[in-house]
Amino acid sequence: MRPRPTASPQRENGGGRRRRAALSLVAVTTMGLGVLVAAPAAQAAPATIDIVGINDFHGRIEADAPGSRASIAGAAVLSSAVKAVEAENANTLFVSAGDNIGASTFTSFIQDDEPTLDALNAMGLDVSTPGNHEFDKGQLDFNGRVRTNSEFDYVNANIMKADGTNAYRPYEVETIGGVRVAFIGALTESMPTLVSPGGIEGLSFAPIVKSVNDTARQIVEADEADAIVLLLHEGAETGTEAAVSGDNAFGAIARGVSGDVSAIFSGHTHQGYDYLVQPSDGKAPRAVVQTGSYGTNLARVTMSVDPEAATFRDKVTIASSELIPLYDAYDPDPVVEAIVDAAVAVARDRGQEVIGSVGDSFDRAYDSLLDSSGIPVANRAGESTLGNFVADVQLSATTANGAQLALMNPGGLREDLSYVAPDGAVTYEAAAAVQPFANTLVVVDMTGAEIRQALEQQWPTATRSTTLKLGTSAGLTYTYDPTADTGSRIGDVFLEGAAINDAVVYKVTVNSFLATGGDGFTAFANGRAHADSGKVDLQSQLEYFDAQTEPSSPDFASRSVGVSGVAPAPAGGFEAGDTVSMSLSSLVLSQLGSDGPVSVTASLDGVELASAPVDVTVLDAADEQGRAALTVTVPEGITAPTAGPVTRSLRIAVAGTGTEVDLPIVFAAAAAPVVVDPTPTDPTPTDPAPTDPTTPGTPGTGAGAAPGAGNGAGSTPRPAAAGDLAFTGSDTATTGLLAALALMFAGAGVLTATRLRRRRALLVETAD
Incomplete structure (x- = not known):
């Protein structure tokens, strides 16, 4: 790791590495010529200062490949964009509103975002506020590894330690072109919900507006700066002017921050906006910007600063503000491009590791x-x-x-x-x-x-x-x-x-x-x-x-099933021998293809009532693969009390896939109960089944969309309810009599997609 440079509250000549390097080169050259040159006098006021900024870069150091969704310019193009502004105005500072790292693509992620920090260092980033993702690995990682590998300072005014003092320096003053610009940092107050609690133990997040205003007041009273800019990792929910300055949480910040703050570079919400917002204290409108995210844009705020103005707020005039689209807009910076290329090579090698x-x-x-x-x-x-x-x-x-x-x-x-x-x-x-x-x-x-x-x-x-x-x-x-x-x-x-x-x-x-x-x-x-x-x-x-302790296998159950064309019940309800028809779809996922014969069945309490073949022909641009027309004949062999109606469930299932759907049916009361003795399926004499309906293994009964499975191991029994219908028939076709029935479908049906992790082999095995 590189040793972190000592930070001071105020840095001359902008404090940026690119400017320090340039000045060092001038000094060395001058000494080599044996000429002593005095330091230049401060630039005459007023001075034009450009602040360019990013937010939520998230390690997007690689550019998108060309295509309809291409928008990420990459670190090398971002660097060239910053240098292009510097070429226009030497009095330029480069800042970030946080989340430089974290939530990164594989190229940066696989090296803990070290390539991203290297790229930002090479670009000459001057100052940043930490975002929530700077704390993804906890405050110890941020305070140690991240800050050590950052050749720029982090500022924040509202992260507090347990003793009530600031956890980080609340601001930094950069001097450029004879003008002192103070940068205050602030972080969303919702931090406790965004990262692991253990990673921020001992820290609290004070109200943004009060923290910033207290800091701005300190700067003005101590005459430490000629202009103040807020680097805020919080933003508007959308890019509309109403969301930025209206009657909402972010609008309260954008308006409530002291008018001594001339510009707000915001972030966190990945929105793009550029507006002038009137502070609540009635002072001149200030620029409030956010670039979107991932380095797709560069924010540029140009201000005229007159250090000799009578009052602090009169020192700054916002000349312009804009968002500059970056994708494919500049030639890549070769220095930064080399950093990216090296990271790509490492990612390519690490990508072969088995996880x-x-x-x-x-x-x-x-x-x-x-x-x-x-x-x-x-x-x-x-x-x-x-x-x-x-x-x-x-x-x-x-x-x-x-x-x-x-x-x-x-x-x-x-x-x-x-x-x-x-x-x-x-x-x-x-x-x-x-x-x-x-x-x-x-x-x-x-x-x-x-x-x-x-x-x-x-x-x-x-x-x-x-x-x-x-x-x-x-x-x-x-x-x-x-x-x-x-x-x-x-x-x-x-x-x-x-x-x-x-x-x-x-x-x-x-x-x-x-x-x-x-x-x-x-x-x-x-x-x-x-x-x-x-x-x-x-x-x-x-x-x-x-x-994982074993290989993960796909679940072939459809978690959504199409149900349409359900036949309406005739007047007076269905009677034994009546039919109920329906069209079913989305019964089979396309990955199963047409491996083996496929059929769908309808059953009541485990007794199959009907089946139909499933058409697995693919319908392009739709989710209807696995279609079937199913007709169910209302069976005999059900007892119905005089009190009713009672809901039962007809289970629709596709063997070998785990796809199941329960369709609720409402039975009307019979004129008189008709009880038909069940026909035993096992010829071996057995003791009568327990009469206690709460005993495991008792046939499921009752209303609702999820009746007991009946006789199945692991079924969940429950007490019988008044008015329940009990299916007492067997799988033979010669069971008793059906009393008068009325059928009602409640909605389209209840889907209970059981996760059966069966592969194609299971489907073929079932078919065999």
Whole structure:
């Protein structure tokens, strides 16, 4: 590690390494010529000062490859952009509003972001505030390794130690062009929810406005600066002017900070904006900027500073402010490019390290089409083993944050996690290729109604013409009607077998792209609590594989099933011999293909009532693979009390996949109970079955969408309820009589997708 340079409250000539290097070169050259040159006099006031800044760089040192989504310019181009401003105005300072590191792509992540710090050092970053991700590995790591390897200072005014003193220097003064510019740092007050509590033990996070204003007052009263700039790791929820300066949490900061602060470089929310905001104390408007993230833009604030002005606030005039797009806009800086190239080489080598294993491939969904290279075309409209697996992994990574379910966008899955013979080894490179965007995991507070809205937004919206199927974590299951109108497709939504409540708030894990409404999923950007977990998506994969004790295998159960065209009940209800028909879809994931014969069955209390073949033909750009037309004949052999109605569940299942859906049926009261003795399936005489309905193994009974399984080992018994219907028939066709029945389907049905980790071999075995 490099020794950290001694920091002082005030640094001359801007304090930047690039300027110190230039001055040193001049000094050496002058001495070599044997000429003594006096230090130049201070520049005549007023001086024009440029402040250029970034926020939320997150180790994006590599540029995006050309393409429709390309936006990240990379560190070498960022460096050239900074130098271009310096070429226009030597009085330029380069700053950051935090999160320089953390949540990084594999190239930087694999070396603990050392390449990113090296690149920022080479660019000549002058000063930064720490963001929440600087503390991803805890305050000891930040105070030691990170700061030691940073040739720039970190400032913060609102991180406090247990004794009430500042944990870090609250500000730094840079002198350039004869002008003294003070930089105050501040960090979001929500820090305790963003990082591991152990990593910030003993620290507290004071109110931003008071901390900044107290510091600004100290600077002005001590006459330590001619201008004050705030480096703030907190930002507006959106890029609108109302979000920046309106009646909201960030607007209160943007307006409430002392008018002696002439500019605010903000961050954290990854938004892009550039506005002048009037301070609450009535002084001149100040520039409030944020660049978005990842070095896609460079913020530039130009100010005229007159140190001789009568009052402090009169010293500064904001001449202009702008966001400069960077992608492919400048030639790469060769010095920084060499740092990036070296990091890429290390990442390529480290990428071959094995981090875990899989028992079979986790694939995206695919169309029947091939691209121009003969490669199958990924189908983002289809449910997939990979999408569901990633959702499972991300839920596992955020349960400590209170997460109850997770959803994953298909566009974030860029490669399959393929089984590689002979042992299914997974490398760093393979894991990173699945999710290359290094999004952070965000836990969003959502009502049940908002969850339903997000699921509805999988189909085309006003801003998107395609269907995008979200991966869902195990335990979140739902039915949908593919023929229904927009906004009314989602049927029943269940979490761990219980129907979600539209009014209840649930904690939902999504990546940071979805959390801001990416891909048209605006339901996630709902204004409720959005807690950054501090974990990047790749990191969650690595932790998952590190904890595994056996190879991970895909779950082939469909966690969403299409149910449509359900036949309506005739007047007076169904009677024995009547039929109930329905169309089913999304019964088989595309990864299973057409391996072996596939059929879907309908059963009641374990007794099969009907079956039908499943058509596994792929429908391109849809999630309807695995379609069947199923007709169920209402059986005899049920007793019905005079009191009713009572709900029973018809179970729809696809053998060998784990796909199961329970469709609730409501039976009306019979004129009189009819009891038919069951026909024994085992000819060996046995003792009568226990009559206590709470005894394990007793046939399940009762209302609700999840009746007892009946006679199955491991079933969950419960006491019989008044009005329950009991199925007493056997698997023969000659059981008793059906009393008058009335059928009602409550919604589209209840999906209970049991996670059976069976591979293709299991399906073939079942077929055999």
